[in-house]
Amino acid sequence: QQQVKQSPQSLIVQKGGISIINCAYENTAFDYFPWYQQFPGKGPALLIAIRPDVSEKKEGRFTISFNKSAKQFSLHIMDSQPGDSATYFCAANYGGATNKLIFGTGTLLAVQP
Amino acid sequence: DAGITQSPRHKVTETGTPVTLRCHQTENHRYMYWYRQDPGHGLRLIHYSYGVKDTDKGEVSDGYSVSRSKTEDFLLTLESATSSQTSVYFCAIRGLGNSYEQYFGPGTRLTVT
Numbered sequence: 722q723q724q725v726k727q728s729p730q731s732l733i734v735q736k737g738g739i740s741i742i743n744c745a746y747e748n749t750a751f752d753y754f755p756w757y758q759q760f761p762g763k764g765p766a767l768l769i770a771i772r773p774d775v776s777e778k779k780e781g782r783f784t785i786s787f788n789k790s791a792k793q794f795s796l797h798i799m800d801s802q803p804g805d806s807a808t809y810f811c812a813a814n815y816g817g818a819t820n821k822l823i824f825g826t827g828t829l830l831a832v833q834p
Numbered sequence: 835d836a837g838i839t840q841s842p843r844h845k846v847t848e849t850g851t852p853v854t855l856r857c858h859q860t861e862n863h864r865y866m867y868w869y870r871q872d873p874g875h876g877l878r879l880i881h882y883s884y885g886v887k888d889t890d891k892g893e894v895s896d897g898y899s900v901s902r903s904k905t906e907d908f909l910l911t912l913e914s915a916t917s918s919q920t921s922v923y924f925c926a927i928r929g930l931g932n933s934y935e936q937y938f939g940p941g942t943r944l945t946v947t
Contacts, residue, residue, distance in 0.1 A: 755934075755936070757938075763941075764924055764940050764941050765924070765938045766938070767935055767936065770934070770935065810876055812877075819882065819890070820865060820936065821892060822867075822879065822936060823879075824876035827876050
């Protein structure tokens, strides 16, 4: 199944709170899972990524949690800031070395001051 | 935007006319990709290239063709534009070496009337 299901569609978080976005997949051949951040009028920017042999990866305030058995992965944004307000996309690589990505449908995050 | 430029940035065209979008990169990346972004669909892969004259289809390739005659340029052509091809088009490049990281350009907003 070449599909990645992302939830929620939108999210409102208070400044300083934790934002959590979830993605689920079916294809166990996926071998790379990136998260992208996109501001209006801009291209998606790579935020953080993980391989399935790792259960967690942290970069600053951003953490990916990966549950291989459940075929789920999530993005956690700690101490959320108004500047984090953007659309976030999860993705998965289904093309092996050709690196073809399948994307989730996006989550619009609004961090209220 | 990882040294990627896209042209034009905005275009309005009429149904049935041919349209060519250009992606240009300056860092000798082997892999290049074209995606379209539509509300509710995230980003979807149209075509990709793994070298000069080497291209292949993505998940939504119908109605599109591509060409890559030199490393730095990847062209996307709509032979006869339709209203369903109104979208934002993004080019991406894959990082050098064995990296699976993809970096996106600024996008082209295409409106087919």
